[in-house]
Amino acid sequence: MKTCRAHAIAVFSLCGLGVGSSAVATPAKPSRPPVVATRVQAIADTLFGVTVADPYRWLEEADSPEVRTWTEQQNALTRSTLEPVPARKRLEQRFWELYEIGSLSAPVPRVTGRGSKKITRYFYTQRSGKQNQPVLFVRDGLAAADRALVDVNTLAADGTQSLDWWFPSENGALLAYGVSENGSEESVLRVRDVASGKDLPDVIARTRACSLAWLPDGKGFYYTRYPAAGSVPPGEERYHRSVFFHALGADPARDPRVFGEGRDLKDWPDVALAPNGRWLVVNVSQGWSRSEIFLVDRQRKTPAVPVAQGIPAIFSVVEVLDHRIYVRTNQDAPRGRLMAIDPRHPERARWKEILPQGADILDDVAYFGGRLAARYLVDASSRVRLYSADGAPAGALELPGLGTVGALSAERNADELFYSYTSFLTPTMVLRFSAGAAAPPANGIATGTVWKKLASPIDAAPFEVEQVRFTSRDGTVCPMFLVHRKDWKRDGHRPTLLNGYGGFNVNMLPGWTPSVVPLLEQGGVFAMATLRGGGEYGEDWHKAGMLANKQNVFDDFIAAAEWLIAKQVTSPAELAISGRSNGGLLIGAALTQRPALFRAAVCGVPLLDMVRYHKFRLAQLWIPEYGSADDPDQFQWLYAYSPYHHVKDGTRYPAVLLHTADSDTRVDPMHARKMTARLQAANTGSSPILLRLETKAGHGAGKPLGLIIAQLVDEWSFLFSELGLGG
Secondary structure, three states: OOOEOOOOOOOOOOOOOOOOOOOOOOOOOOOOOOOOOOOOOOOEEEEOOEEEEOOOHHHHOOOOHHHHHHHHHHHHHHHHHHOOOOOHHHHHHHHHHHHOOOEEOOOEEEEEOOHHHOEEEEEEEEEOOOOOOOEEEEEEOOOOOEEEEEOHHHOOOOOOEEEEEEEEOOOOOEEEEEEEEOOOOOOEEEEEEOOOOOEEEEEEOOOOOOOEEEOOOOOEEEEEEOOOOOOOOOOOOOOOOEEEEEEOOOOHHHOOEEEOOOOOOOOEEEEEEOOOOOEEEEEEEOOOOOEEEEEEEOOOOOOOEEEEOOOOOOEEEEEEOOOOEEEEEOOOOOOOEEEEEEOOEOOHHHOEEEEOOOOOEEEEEEEEOOEEEEEEEOOOOEEEEEEEOOOOEEEEEEOOOOOEEEEEEEOOOOOEEEEEEEEOOEEEEEEEEEOOOOOOOOOOEEEOEEEEEOOOOOOOOOEEEEEEEEEOOOOOEEEEEEEEEOOOOOOOOOOEEEEOOOOOOOOOOOOOOHHHHHHHHOOOEEEEEOOEOEOOOOHHHHHOOOHHHOHHHHHHHHHHHHHHHHOOOOOHHHEEEEEEOHHHHHHHHHHHHOHHHOOEEEEEOOOOOOOOHHHOOOHHHHHHHHOOOOOHHHHHHHHHHOHHHHOOOOEOOOEEEEEEEOOOOOOOOHHHHHHHHHHHHHEOOOOOEEEEEEOOOOOOOOOOHHHHHHHHHHHHHHHHHHHOOOO
16 A cells, blocks of 8 residues: 655755854844735634624635735745845755755665566655655665666756656566646556556646556556546635546546546545455545555455444555555554454455554554565654564664664565665665565574665764654643754853654654754754654554644643753854744744744745635645634634734744745645735744745655745745845
8 A cells, every 4th residue: 555656854064154153143134024015804703702803804815816926926025035135145056966866765666577587676756966856766786787667857957847646567578657737646547568668549638646556467456536627616626535446448437437426525535456456455544543445356346345334443554465564553543553454355344453553653664575674763763673574573664773674575476675764864765674584593683684775974983863852731741852053062052953743643754864963063952852642652652742732732732942052062143943844833822822933934825814714725635634614613612822813913033934826726826825924924033934935846755856945945044144144
């Protein structure tokens, strides 16, 4: 049930900017920063007896000429503020040095051919140098040369076409892949012959975030697709994700719907197929705290049978074999456990527990050559342990250090496992473990060999990572990672960037983050707080930061900032905060609840109007995580923290850079527009409130490298200016 994707994260160093220096005095600023004059409307809604003002609702209309003009004026103000920053050119040069090392994914193996011609093909993505987008490569054999199979860089000179996802057929002869434009993630599916590199005639639109399962013979596949405009009520085209079957060469318009008819429009089904082709498994997510499993017997051609349904827990299918389905679940096990289901007898009473719940968080499982590899989270960092197919312990894999293991990748019948590793100070390396290569060592710790790795653009020796603990408002103890120079001093004046997320069961783990290296080389500190709402400590940790408990996330983040100040790491004058998406909501809440605690804030692709958020783009999918203001009880907690509604006139706010993008199909840019206008009108301080709205970009996925660098240069020009660095 794993999607094959290219992933690139980004940590940062700046030569020639006074390594090890502390912050310098910030230049004097005018008493009031320049702003764009914004029309105010006398609009208010009465919701459940509460009057909710919305003076900038007109900024929701993206296609309005007035909104476009206003946005152009805001972008011009941002350009005029950031372009003169003295460190700007050196930042740009260093970012290119840091990001030219590229990106790398673990390979997905497929066995192809027969007899003496039998080989394993390895599919993986890599971006090199100044390439805007990763290239999908294939290697015919472990020691063979790589060849480019899909290179979207050739499709658009500006890099605005991206490879969203890809699935090789079971025999590695064909590849289904999706490409979208301008970061929209609205994928178009195509099928490529791996040997010739040519596409088949099959083209299928509306395959965003596609899940796909090939037939064993490669003559067709099950896949997920969205409805065409006009086939559902207006506004619902981004919902109603359903499962279809496509036979190669057939008209996609006639593809039969296999699953999804009549179900909740917010369901998110994924598919997997047994090697013998008999069992089709549909795994349906319903938010981030519950899911269901359905089973189709293709041999008997029976309707989908519920295997897990109507249970408030997560059931995640990790592997489907001919006679066994492995399912990771948190039912009666908030830290996770692994179950085995016989598809011939899927009733709940006959499930078998393979890996029981333990002290650590079961994060992922892979099956390879009759064995299991389980990825665990231990204090918000990765471990990999090995087991037999029935759960008998078989040792563990040694990792290079405190860091993050990415996707576990394997072919069902092979004895090799691939896994990526990264840390705050280590770019991605991909390791290979061959279970048949040698007997397990006496201590039970096996070592993988490096299959491929990225060259590091920094000298990591002067830096170190530590994990500290802070106490939140209600007494909950939370961890936080700190990255800094080894020779630093806690003098209370370290320029510091605090980052967080806290939502959707997402894990914030120690990974390669090139964007913060200039700060580190300036003697600054990067802090990443582990907040409730994430999945780092299991489902109980997640639930403690969702729905009515969302304020806990903001309290955790504020407590992290207070710890940094109390422990003489930094001060409010040298503390910046950043987050994006749900993390952008976090930043909006933090700066409106405690504006005097921070010097600067970078708020990326954010949700900020939590009263109306569910009316735009894909946001109905997030109601299970946030709630909906259409419900009287849920309205109360949403309105209580909604950042847009808690901007107060006559307040001195920190400097704020809000960034968003026109083609964001997840979070509507209206949030950033409305918040910018509201903050500019309310702010009495001397720090700027800036909006950066991109065209030909989306929420972040598939963003070309050139645009990534341009955005980072703006963000760090802003932060360097506010923190008094690099002048």
